[in-house]
Amino acid sequence: MSKKLTKRAEDYSKWYNELVVKADLAENSAVRGCMVIKPYGYAIWEKMQAELDRMFKETGHQNAYFPLFVPKSLFEAEEKNAEGFAKECAVVTHYRLQNDPDNPGKLRVDPEAKLEEELVVRPTSEAIIWNTYKGWIQSYRDLPLLINQWANVVRWEMRTRLFLRTAEFLWQEGHTAHATEAEAITEAELMNNVYSNFAENFMAIPVIKGLKTESERFAGAVETYCIEALMQDGKALQAGTSHFLGQNFAKAFDVKFTSKEGKQDHVWATSWGVSTRLMGALIMTHSDDHGLVLPPNLAPNQVVIVPIYKTDEQFDEVSEVANTIMSDLRARNISVKYDNRTTFRPGAKFAQHELQGVPLRIAIGPKDLENGTVELARRDTLTKEVVALDALAEVVEGLMTTIQNDLYKKASDFRAEHTTKVDTFEEFKDVLEKTGGFILAHWDGTNETEDKIKEITKATIRCIPEDSVEESGVCVFSGKPSNRRVLFAKAY
Amino acid sequence: MSKKLTKRAEDYSKWYNELVVKADLAENSAVRGCMVIKPYGYAIWEKMQAELDRMFKETGHQNAYFPLFVPKSLFEAEEKNAEGFAKECAVVTHYRLQNDPDNPGKLRVDPEAKLEEELVVRPTSEAIIWNTYKGWIQSYRDLPLLINQWANVVRWEMRTRLFLRTAEFLWQEGHTAHATEAEAITEAELMNNVYSNFAENFMAIPVIKGLKTESERFAGAVETYCIEALMQDGKALQAGTSHFLGQNFAKAFDVKFTSKEGKQDHVWATSWGVSTRLMGALIMTHSDDHGLVLPPNLAPNQVVIVPIYKTDEQFDEVSEVANTIMSDLRARNISVKYDNRTTFRPGAKFAQHELQGVPLRIAIGPKDLENGTVELARRDTLTKEVVALDALAEVVEGLMTTIQNDLYKKASDFRAEHTTKVDTFEEFKDVLEKTGGFILAHWDGTNETEDKIKEITKATIRCIPEDSVEESGVCVFSGKPSNRRVLFAKAY
Known part of the structure; x- marks a missing residue:
C-alpha cells in the first residue's frame, strides 16, 4: 500500500479518507456504514474517554449501563424524539435463525421466532433511560440524578464517512434529572462547558459555544447547546451537544417527584453527548499533507525513539542510550516507544511515525553516541534540532506543552482568519x-x-x-x- | 422498599435476586432478558475492567472495536460457530420505522425498508473479526496479532437472571492470530492464566483451571480452557473461557500468511472472554445474609465514614476529624467516602453500607472526639473495634490486605470442604x-x-x-x- 497521501489542496475529502486508513485509525467493514476502529485509532479514543470520564466524575456524574434495545412502544412515547429517529433506526424483528430448507448450509430467519414487539437498536437512549428513571425517582431526595453511559448507538445513515457519520458509532450519553428548571439548565450549560474545556485544553481544538436554532435542535429538546469547530477546509463540525429537555421526557414517561414541600411535579431533564466523531474533528483540525498531527495529550506514544546503526555493536550501544532516555522520560510521565523493529529501515520508520502523528521523534546514531547528542524532530512543525543528551528530558517535557499550545494557537489563528x-x-x-x-x-x-x-x-x-x-x-x-x-x- | 434480605439457607436463588436489586447493582429492564446495570454495580464492573485491561496490555494486547452487526453470510461462514449461535440470535431485518396508518401516533416497521441481507446482532465476534483480519494479515511480519475488544453482545436466552444469564451482556473478547499452532496454544493457556490470576488475586475467588470436554467446548473451538468457581450453594460457575480455535476461522475466512521461508499457510487463532457474569460470581462467592461483601480490590468505596452527632457544633468537629482521616487514607491510595447526608440517620447509613458491602466502616461520635478514637467495623466479619486516631490509617491499610486475603481463604476453605x-x-x-x-x-x-x-x-x-x-x-x-x-x- 502506498503511504503517499493525496494533498489537502487537491482533494480534501480524499485526503481525509486516505489518512484515516493509512494512519491505521479506522477502515470500512463488511457491514454497510459500520467501521472497524483499528488499534491505533482506538488508543486515541481511549485517551479521550479517560479524560472525559475523569471530567464527568469530577462534576458528580456516575456511569451506568442501559439496554441496547428499545421496545417500539417506549421508542414511540416521546413523540418528537420518535419522529426524529424513526427514519434511521435498525429494527430487530426476530430472535432466531434456522437452516434454510432451500439452501443447504445457509441460514434464514426462523418465521416462528418473530418478536411480539419489535426492538429498536438505540439511536440514543432517552426512551429506555426515562422509562427506568420512573422507578428510581420518587422524592427530591433522589435528585439530582447524574448519570452517564458509554455505549454504541446505531443510526441508519445513508451516506457515511469514517468517524464523521457512521451507522454505528461509539459515544457517551449523559442523562440527568433535576428538581427545578433552573438546575437542569445549569447542568446543560455546565456540560457544554465541560465539552468546550475538553476540546480546547485537551484536543487543542478551539470551539464556539452557543445555542442551536429551533430547526437544528435535538428531537425532543427545549434547547440544544453545542460546541462548533472549524475544519481546515472551511467547513464547520459540531463536536458536542448538551440538551435541556424540559419536562418532555418526564411527561412522556410519567416521572414525577415529591418536593420538600410535599408537592408533586414532573422532573426536569438534560442529556448530552460526544462521540467518535471527535476523531474526525481531531484529524481535520491538526493534520497536514504528511499525515496525522496529534496534540501530545492525545498521542498514544508522545515520543518515539528510532535507532540508526550498521553493526550489532552499534545497535547495543544505541539501545543502551535509548533505555536511559526512556526511563528519564517515563519518570516525567511522558509516554515513549522504542522502535527497535529489525524488519524495517529507519527511513520507513520515520515515514510511519510521521504518518501516524507521533509528536516527537528521537533518532540516535553512531555520530550521536560520539557527541553525546540525539536528533529531535517535531511532527507539527517538521523541524529538527540536535539536543545534548543531558538536556533531553527537560527539552522534551517543555515541548509537550509547547506543541500542545502551538497546535491550539495555529487552529485559533486559522479560525480567526476564516x-x-x-x-x-x-x-x-x-x-x-x-x-x-x-x-x-x-x-x-x-x-x-x-x-x-x-x-x-x-x-x-x-x-x-x-x-x-x-x-x-x-x-x-x-x-x-x-x-x-x-x-x-x-x-x- | 424493605432492605431485609431473604436468608441464603431459606432460598438461595431468592436471596441472590433480592441482593442484586437491593444493593443497587442491577435490575431488570423493560426489554425481555436485558438488565440495567445501576451506578453502584457498574462502578464494580469498572474496577474489574480496569484491572483486566491493564493485564491484557501488559501481555501485549491492544484494544480495537468491530461492528455490532454480523451480516448473515459472514455469520454462516464457520459452520459450527453458526450452528452454536443460530438459535439464540437477535436479527435486524429493517432499517426504518414509519407512521402506522392503522394506529395514529404509533409506528410500524416500514415494509419498504427491508434489508437485502439480514444482520445478526453479534453473539460473539469471531465472524466479523476474522473477515477483517483477512485484510490485515499477509505475512509473518503481521503476526502475532493480539487484539481485545470491550463490547456488548446479545444471546437470546429464554431463562435469564441478572448478571448470570442475560440477553445482552457486557464483556471483553480477545481475538488473536498466530503463525504456529504451538504459539496459539500458548496464548490460549496464557489468557486462561490471566483470568485465573485475576479471579484469585483480584476478586478473591479461587478457581480451578482446566479443559472443557468436547460437548462443553465453544462452538468452533478445538480446545476450550476455562476457570471454574464454586458458589456458596454448591453449584459451579464458569467464570472465564479461553479457546484455541485451530485454523477453523482462518479457513472459513481464508486468512493466510506467508512465512519467513515464503510458504503460505492458514493462521492459527485463539479467542477468550469474561463478562458481567463475573459480577454474579463475585456476589455468590463472598456475600452473606446481610448483603454484599466486597473484597477491597473491587469496592468502589473501600472505607466509609459515618458521623454521629446531635448538634451542629458536634457535626463540625466530627467533620474536621473525618477530613483528616480522608486525607490520610487517600495518601495511602485507599478510597474513602464521607457519608455526611443529613437526610438519613446513622442507623440507616450503617444498614445501607452493610447491604452494599463497603469493606470498612468508621463511625465517629462525640465520645470518640473526647478519647481520640473511632469505631472501626469490618464488613466481612461483622466485627468492631475501637482504634486510636493516630494509628487508624495504618490499621486500615493493613486491613485492606487482611480482608482481601481472608475472603480468599474463606472461599478456598469452603471449596475444600465442598x-x-x-x-x-x-x-x-x-x-x-x-x-x-x-x-x-x-x-x-x-x-x-x-x-x-x-x-x-x-x-x-x-x-x-x-x-x-x-x-x-x-x-x-x-x-x-x-x-x-x-x-x-x-x-x-
Missing part, C-alpha cells in the same frame, strides 16, 4: 464560495429564512454564539431587523 | 443431593456417559483439571477404565 462578518447576502455567498469558514451575520430569527439560506447556499446556522454581543442590524436575507449576529457555515 | 472424591455412582448422587459442590470422579471419556450422567443428575463435567494427576480407576457410571479424575458439578 471568520468573517458580512452584512449583505452577496457578501455572504461570496465568502462561502471563496474561503468558506464561519460567517457572522444578522438573521431575522425565522425558520423560513434559515431554510431559504440553506437551500440557496447549503450553509446552516451552526449556533447563536454564547458570547455574541447585542448589536442592531438587519437580516442579510430578509432585511428584517435583528439584534445579534449568528454563526453560519457549511457543515459536516 | 470438593469430594467419589468412586461409585451411588456416592456421586448422594454427594450431589446432600452437599453439592465439586465432585472428582473417574469418567470413561465418552460423550455418551457424560450425557447420561447429566440426564440423571443434572451434573456436568466442569473441566478436566489442569493439575489432575494420572491415576487409574474406573468410570463411576460405565465402569470402563479411566486414567484421571474429572471435575463434575451442577452449574449455573
Whole structure:
C-alpha cells in the first residue's frame, strides 16, 4: 500500500479518507456504514474517554449501563424524539435463525421466532433511560440524578464517512434529572462547558459555544447547546451537544417527584453527548499533507525513539542510550516507544511515525553516541534540532506543552482568519464560495429564512454564539431587523 | 422498599435476586432478558475492567472495536460457530420505522425498508473479526496479532437472571492470530492464566483451571480452557473461557500468511472472554445474609465514614476529624467516602453500607472526639473495634490486605470442604443431593456417559483439571477404565 497521501489542496475529502486508513485509525467493514476502529485509532479514543470520564466524575456524574434495545412502544412515547429517529433506526424483528430448507448450509430467519414487539437498536437512549428513571425517582431526595453511559448507538445513515457519520458509532450519553428548571439548565450549560474545556485544553481544538436554532435542535429538546469547530477546509463540525429537555421526557414517561414541600411535579431533564466523531474533528483540525498531527495529550506514544546503526555493536550501544532516555522520560510521565523493529529501515520508520502523528521523534546514531547528542524532530512543525543528551528530558517535557499550545494557537489563528462578518447576502455567498469558514451575520430569527439560506447556499446556522454581543442590524436575507449576529457555515 | 434480605439457607436463588436489586447493582429492564446495570454495580464492573485491561496490555494486547452487526453470510461462514449461535440470535431485518396508518401516533416497521441481507446482532465476534483480519494479515511480519475488544453482545436466552444469564451482556473478547499452532496454544493457556490470576488475586475467588470436554467446548473451538468457581450453594460457575480455535476461522475466512521461508499457510487463532457474569460470581462467592461483601480490590468505596452527632457544633468537629482521616487514607491510595447526608440517620447509613458491602466502616461520635478514637467495623466479619486516631490509617491499610486475603481463604476453605472424591455412582448422587459442590470422579471419556450422567443428575463435567494427576480407576457410571479424575458439578 502506498503511504503517499493525496494533498489537502487537491482533494480534501480524499485526503481525509486516505489518512484515516493509512494512519491505521479506522477502515470500512463488511457491514454497510459500520467501521472497524483499528488499534491505533482506538488508543486515541481511549485517551479521550479517560479524560472525559475523569471530567464527568469530577462534576458528580456516575456511569451506568442501559439496554441496547428499545421496545417500539417506549421508542414511540416521546413523540418528537420518535419522529426524529424513526427514519434511521435498525429494527430487530426476530430472535432466531434456522437452516434454510432451500439452501443447504445457509441460514434464514426462523418465521416462528418473530418478536411480539419489535426492538429498536438505540439511536440514543432517552426512551429506555426515562422509562427506568420512573422507578428510581420518587422524592427530591433522589435528585439530582447524574448519570452517564458509554455505549454504541446505531443510526441508519445513508451516506457515511469514517468517524464523521457512521451507522454505528461509539459515544457517551449523559442523562440527568433535576428538581427545578433552573438546575437542569445549569447542568446543560455546565456540560457544554465541560465539552468546550475538553476540546480546547485537551484536543487543542478551539470551539464556539452557543445555542442551536429551533430547526437544528435535538428531537425532543427545549434547547440544544453545542460546541462548533472549524475544519481546515472551511467547513464547520459540531463536536458536542448538551440538551435541556424540559419536562418532555418526564411527561412522556410519567416521572414525577415529591418536593420538600410535599408537592408533586414532573422532573426536569438534560442529556448530552460526544462521540467518535471527535476523531474526525481531531484529524481535520491538526493534520497536514504528511499525515496525522496529534496534540501530545492525545498521542498514544508522545515520543518515539528510532535507532540508526550498521553493526550489532552499534545497535547495543544505541539501545543502551535509548533505555536511559526512556526511563528519564517515563519518570516525567511522558509516554515513549522504542522502535527497535529489525524488519524495517529507519527511513520507513520515520515515514510511519510521521504518518501516524507521533509528536516527537528521537533518532540516535553512531555520530550521536560520539557527541553525546540525539536528533529531535517535531511532527507539527517538521523541524529538527540536535539536543545534548543531558538536556533531553527537560527539552522534551517543555515541548509537550509547547506543541500542545502551538497546535491550539495555529487552529485559533486559522479560525480567526476564516471568520468573517458580512452584512449583505452577496457578501455572504461570496465568502462561502471563496474561503468558506464561519460567517457572522444578522438573521431575522425565522425558520423560513434559515431554510431559504440553506437551500440557496447549503450553509446552516451552526449556533447563536454564547458570547455574541447585542448589536442592531438587519437580516442579510430578509432585511428584517435583528439584534445579534449568528454563526453560519457549511457543515459536516 | 424493605432492605431485609431473604436468608441464603431459606432460598438461595431468592436471596441472590433480592441482593442484586437491593444493593443497587442491577435490575431488570423493560426489554425481555436485558438488565440495567445501576451506578453502584457498574462502578464494580469498572474496577474489574480496569484491572483486566491493564493485564491484557501488559501481555501485549491492544484494544480495537468491530461492528455490532454480523451480516448473515459472514455469520454462516464457520459452520459450527453458526450452528452454536443460530438459535439464540437477535436479527435486524429493517432499517426504518414509519407512521402506522392503522394506529395514529404509533409506528410500524416500514415494509419498504427491508434489508437485502439480514444482520445478526453479534453473539460473539469471531465472524466479523476474522473477515477483517483477512485484510490485515499477509505475512509473518503481521503476526502475532493480539487484539481485545470491550463490547456488548446479545444471546437470546429464554431463562435469564441478572448478571448470570442475560440477553445482552457486557464483556471483553480477545481475538488473536498466530503463525504456529504451538504459539496459539500458548496464548490460549496464557489468557486462561490471566483470568485465573485475576479471579484469585483480584476478586478473591479461587478457581480451578482446566479443559472443557468436547460437548462443553465453544462452538468452533478445538480446545476450550476455562476457570471454574464454586458458589456458596454448591453449584459451579464458569467464570472465564479461553479457546484455541485451530485454523477453523482462518479457513472459513481464508486468512493466510506467508512465512519467513515464503510458504503460505492458514493462521492459527485463539479467542477468550469474561463478562458481567463475573459480577454474579463475585456476589455468590463472598456475600452473606446481610448483603454484599466486597473484597477491597473491587469496592468502589473501600472505607466509609459515618458521623454521629446531635448538634451542629458536634457535626463540625466530627467533620474536621473525618477530613483528616480522608486525607490520610487517600495518601495511602485507599478510597474513602464521607457519608455526611443529613437526610438519613446513622442507623440507616450503617444498614445501607452493610447491604452494599463497603469493606470498612468508621463511625465517629462525640465520645470518640473526647478519647481520640473511632469505631472501626469490618464488613466481612461483622466485627468492631475501637482504634486510636493516630494509628487508624495504618490499621486500615493493613486491613485492606487482611480482608482481601481472608475472603480468599474463606472461599478456598469452603471449596475444600465442598470438593469430594467419589468412586461409585451411588456416592456421586448422594454427594450431589446432600452437599453439592465439586465432585472428582473417574469418567470413561465418552460423550455418551457424560450425557447420561447429566440426564440423571443434572451434573456436568466442569473441566478436566489442569493439575489432575494420572491415576487409574474406573468410570463411576460405565465402569470402563479411566486414567484421571474429572471435575463434575451442577452449574449455573
